[in-house]
Amino acid sequence: MKLLSICVQHLMKVASNKEKNEETRKEVEMALLALSCIGKFDKVPKELYLNEIKEIIKYHQEHRNLTQLAYQSAWVFLMERFGNDKNLDGAVADELCFARDAARELEELKECIDWKRKEEEEKEKEVKEVLIIGRWFDVIRKYLFYGKLYNESITGLIGSIIQVFRAAKDNHRKISDWCISFLKEATISRSVRTVDLLESEVVIVFLAEILQATTQKHKILDYLIFLEFICRRLKGKKMDEVEEVKRKELKRKIFDQLEEEGYEDHIVGLLLIFAKKMLGYDDLIKDDETYFVHL
Structure with missing residues (x-):
């Protein structure tokens, strides 16, 4: 622990260097890359890194001084600490x-x-x-x-x-x-949020992929898990009135779009049945497999 703490302090000092020359950029990148290799099971006291890593990230956001690899490495290091310290939620998000x-x-x-x-x-x-x-x-x-x-x-x-x-x-x-x-x-x-999923084209992307599931067998489990959880969200507890109206409007828009683009309802149902039998996940989707069709 003591040796790790000394290493973190030294690497943070190098990574915080804001001098604008190629040699410094390389040193900063290597320091942040080394920090990113410190796993979540290696306990690092918050006082040794939090203010420094936040300053490194904020400075880059304003001045764009880091390489792509260096900036990404800064986030890797911080996110590894995130798993052991839920108080970082506000700082990260x-x-x-x-x-x-x-x-x-x-x-x-x-x-x-x-x-x-x-x-x-x-x-x-x-x-x-x-x-x-x-x-x-x-x-x-x-x-x-x-x-x-x-x-x-x-x-x-x-x-x-x-x-x-x-x-x-x-x-x-x-x-x-x-x-x-x-x-x-x-x-x-x-x-x-459910509304975020509906406002984006996540459902459209997944249904399009499911229609090609016979050639994407290695991803069928991901498709089934997605449908399980999106169905739970759409059938789950109601949101506040404004959010609920928006959810229903977006949901209907998605299904109208699917019909306009020629998606055949029975194909979705058949592919779900095929995937369940092929993989043996008979209880993965507990609702009727044509739920998405008749929603």
């Missing part, structure tokens, strides 16, 4: 606006990747941006799992994930699978 910044970073990374390049061309040497996107997904997953506070920026983050998914789905299955897993977990997370 509101003070540092994690969802807003994660959405912006993903959008910037999306623009840096040549999505027309075939995935097999990247197997030997993955581009740096792809690796950073993967690390962002790990951080976002922790945010959804540990976070309890709602933040309005979550809708934008969900939208950014959908943009990345649509860019990646034809040529980069690894990233598109990450996106599907994230969207499934967003449906489960207590920090995401």
Whole structure:
């Protein structure tokens, strides 16, 4: 513990250097990358890092002084502490606006990747941006799992994930699978409202993927879990009157859109039945499997 504390103090000092030269940027990146390797089971006293890491993140938000990898590493380090300290919820969600910044970073990374390049061309040497996107997904997953506070920026983050998914789905299955897993977990997370899921195109994305489930067998369990939880949300306790009216309006809009775009109700039901039998999850969806059709 003492040795770790000394290392954290030293690395924080290096990472806090704001000098504008290439050598310093490299030192800062390496220091933050090293900090990001400190796992959640390594106890780090809050007084050794919290003010410093918040200042590093806030300064970058204002001045954009860090590399993409360095900034992402700062969030990895903080989010690993998040799991052991629920009092960080307000700092992560509101003070540092994690969802807003994660959405912006993903959008910037999306623009840096040549999505027309075939995935097999990247197997030997993955581009740096792809690796950073993967690390962002790990951080976002922790945010959804540990976070309890709602933040309005979550809708934008969900939208950014959908943009990345649509860019990646034809040529980069690894990233598109990450996106599907994230969207499934967003449906489960207590920090995401039902209205956010309905306002974004999450349901549209999943239903479109379910229609191709016979060629996406490795993701069928994610589809079933998504449908289980979205059904629970839509049939669960009522919201306040304003939210309830909005929810019903958005829900009807989604189903009208599905009809207009030619989705056949019976195909959704049949694919759900097929997936349940194939995987053996007979009790995963407890409601009628055509619930989504007859809602």
